[in-house]
Amino acid sequence: AQSVTQLDSHVSVSEGTPVLLRCNYSSSYSPSLFWYVQHPNKGLQLLLKYTSAATLVKGINGFEAEFKKSETSFHLTKPSAHMSDAAEYFCVVITSGTYKYIFGTGTRLKVLA
């Protein structure tokens, strides 16, 4: 069965410093992985997706993620945090069959001025 594990429930960074949000996956086949962001009282917005093309995926708002099969990881990074990046971030794996999403538990990113 597919699953994702987000290793940090909370991450705090100072504005202008790099962001690293960690996600490990488990899948019996080559997975499709996504990162979504949820701002307070808002819906889910797709940041980026990996679907077995390039292992380094670029998304919106300067975020990117690298798929590492050897480490079963799909960590989300951004070189320089902005106050507007403060939100909840979800790592997601898609299942075969009905293509439902399996969500990680989320990482709340706090950006300090």
Add this chain to the structure above:
Amino acid sequence: EPEVTQTPSHQVTQMGQEVILRCVPISNHLYFYWYRQILGQKVEFLVSFYNNEISEKSEIFDDQFSVERPDGSNFTLKIRSTKLEDSAMYFCASRTSGGLMGEQYFGPGTRLTVT
């Protein structure tokens, strides 16, 4: 850009009452989903719907829940007799075909509060 819409944005209901949450998926999409997020918890899959029938449901989706696509545009989630623990944010999502590569597009959610 097309988007998934959901109504109402917030619904307050009393325990034991029936509620219907409405979603309008993107028009050319074929797969439809409901998820829920209890406050402070992760997003959980409820049900998927394809070709006018349920294709998969989670253990959360018991006999109190039902889904319908009544008119080819709306996609509804009905909770027959709400419980306090049904209080959550409910998200509708849709996708076109595309196998494992196609992402789901989410609506803004309906916050359901059961008192």
